[in-house]
Amino acid sequence: MPVALLLLLALSIAIRIDAEESSGVCDFKPGLKPRPHSVSILEFGAVGDGKTLNTLAFQNAIFYLKSFTDKGGAQLYVPPGKWLTGSFSLTSHLTLFLEKGAVILGSQDPSHWDLVDPLPSYGRGIELPGKRYRSLINGDMLTDVVVTGDNGTIDGQGSVWWDWFESHSLNYSRPHLVEFTSSDLVVVSNLTFLNAPAYNIHPVYCSNVLVQNISVSAPGESPYTIGIVPDSSNNVCIEDSLIKVGYDAISLKSGWDEYGIAYDRPTQDVHIRRVYLQSSSGSSIAFGSEMSGGISNVYVEQVYLYNSFSGIEFRTTKGRGGYIKRIIISNVELKNINMAFGAIGDCGSHPDDSFDPNAIPILDQITLQNVTGSNITMAGNFTGLAESPFTSICLFNVSLTIPATSTSWTCSNVIGFSEFVSPEPCPELNSSYSNSSSVCYSILKSYGKSANL
Numbered sequence: 071m072p073v074a075l076l077l078l079l080a081l082s083i084a085i086r087i088d089a090e091e092s093s094g095v096c097d098f099k100p101g102l103k104p105r106p107h108s109v110s111i112l113e114f115g116a117v118g119d120g121k122t123l124n125t126l127a128f129q130n131a132i133f134y135l136k137s138f139t140d141k142g143g144a145q146l147y148v149p150p151g152k153w154l155t156g157s158f159s160l161t162s163h164l165t166l167f168l169e170k171g172a173v174i175l176g177s178q179d180p181s182h183w184d185l186v187d188p189l190p191s192y193g194r195g196i197e198l199p200g201k202r203y204r205s206l207i208n209g210d211m212l213t214d215v216v217v218t219g220d221n222g223t224i225d226g227q228g229s230v231w232w233d234w235f236e237s238h239s240l241n242y243s244r245p246h247l248v249e250f251t252s253s254d255l256v257v258v259s260n261l262t263f264l265n266a267p268a269y270n271i272h273p274v275y276c277s278n279v280l281v282q283n284i285s286v287s288a289p290g291e292s293p294y295t296i297g298i299v300p301d302s303s304n305n306v307c308i309e310d311s312l313i314k315v316g317y318d319a320i321s322l323k324s325g326w327d328e329y330g331i332a333y334d335r336p337t338q339d340v341h342i343r344r345v346y347l348q349s350s351s352g353s354s355i356a357f358g359s360e361m362s363g364g365i366s367n368v369y370v371e372q373v374y375l376y377n378s379f380s381g382i383e384f385r386t387t388k389g390r391g392g393y394i395k396r397i398i399i400s401n402v403e404l405k406n407i408n409m410a411f412g413a414i415g416d417c418g419s420h421p422d423d424s425f426d427p428n429a430i431p432i433l434d435q436i437t438l439q440n441v442t443g444s445n446i447t448m449a450g451n452f453t454g455l456a457e458s459p460f461t462s463i464c465l466f467n468v469s470l471t472i473p474a475t476s477t478s479w480t481c482s483n484v485i486g487f488s489e490f491v492s493p494e495p496c497p498e499l500n501s502s503y504s505n506s507s508s509v510c511y512s513i514l515k516s517y518g519k520s521a522n523l
Contacts, residue, residue: 118151
């Protein structure tokens with residue numbers, strides 16, 4: 071979808087919801103820096119015919135541009151054409167720029183994708199034990215790296231990967247389109263992402279990440295394709311984007327069971343605003359279920375969630391440890407959603423049998439306010455853990471239209487407070503006898519003054 075149309079969509083969200091923005095991470099986001107040096111991928115023998123493999127051309131160009139890292143950095147320009155490639159790594163102080171009409175195509179030959187060790191906070195590949203395929207565009211321990219363009223396209227050609235995944239033909243976990251690990255000052259903007267083998271954008275152990283003005287698309291039936299996955303990362307801004315995928319549109323994570331607990335790197339200080347999200351079989355916005363390093367200080371505002379299985383979902387299970395807390399989600403419009411809200415305490419599998427069943431996760435201080443929803447099948451399912459009930463679930467000014475014959479809410483092992491909520495929530499979410507009401511009002515008061523997280 072053209073970038074200009076994305077901006078119009080974003081503007082329409084702001085107009086429809088009519089909400090005043092509060093300050094957050096996105097108001098202090100990194101900017102795009104001009105590079106004093108620029109080369110074209112054509113200068114390194116690349117051929118944009120959609121058939122010639124250009125992996126070596128990309129690798130050689132980036133190796134050359136490393137010499138400019140201490141001279142203000144450089145730009146690698148990709149002109150119009152179809153540029154077939156396997157996985158390649160970027161360098162610091164580099165801008166990868168895709169011109170309008172430029173399409174980077176991920177090879178459908180697995181031998182063109184490198185194999186790498188699993189992430190230490192996961193201990194194994196997410197889908198299969200052992201190694202995993204390296205992401206198409208990737209970087210490790212980088213500073214000031216930008217992937218942008220004039221609405222160029224990165225197409226993972228993921229259909230073969232989806233077939234292999236569903237037929238259990240893969241020996242390693244599927245690759246992603248863009249992944250940065252242990253990096254700082256990362257920008258991904260002004261691009262279209264299509265048909266990722268698995269995730270589209272995956273910042274892991276990163277700081278100061280901006281994902282802005284992008285379009286992400288994969289068929290609704292594509293298995294477990296996810297849009298943006300902030301993973302054990304902090305100071306993340308996601309804004310002005312359209313995401314339509316098979317599973318979760320945006321999914322926040324922080325490691326898996328004993329590996330995530332040991333790595334101890336939370337996802338925190340995340341700001342999401344002005345996005346259109348569609349998730350065919352997952353959730354428009356998901357927290358977990360891999361959240362063993364913790365997730366906190368997340369602020370979501372001015373979002374439009376539509377044609378999705380669930381709208382906003384919190385997922386965890388025994389053995390995860392970690393926490394999800396201090397989450398504020400405000401000014402949301404939902405349309406054609408099976409379940410508006412979910413908080414599930416028995417969701418997700420384990421990487422192996424070495425997890426600690428006594429590692430009990432915490433879910434606390436979750437605020438959902440100023441929400442409207444039409445054609446909603448079920449308002450919410452909040453199913454906590456007997457050993458660790460979900461606490462301080464705060465609902466303010468929520469209006470959902472659901473069929474009269476449907477069950478509105480399902481609740482167990484949850485304590486919260488609600489005000490001006492329709493349909494009326496279950497008694498557990500209307501608990502004035504606990505301290506939930508004071509905690510919820512305190513959060514609301516804090517939001518009214520400032521949403522700085």
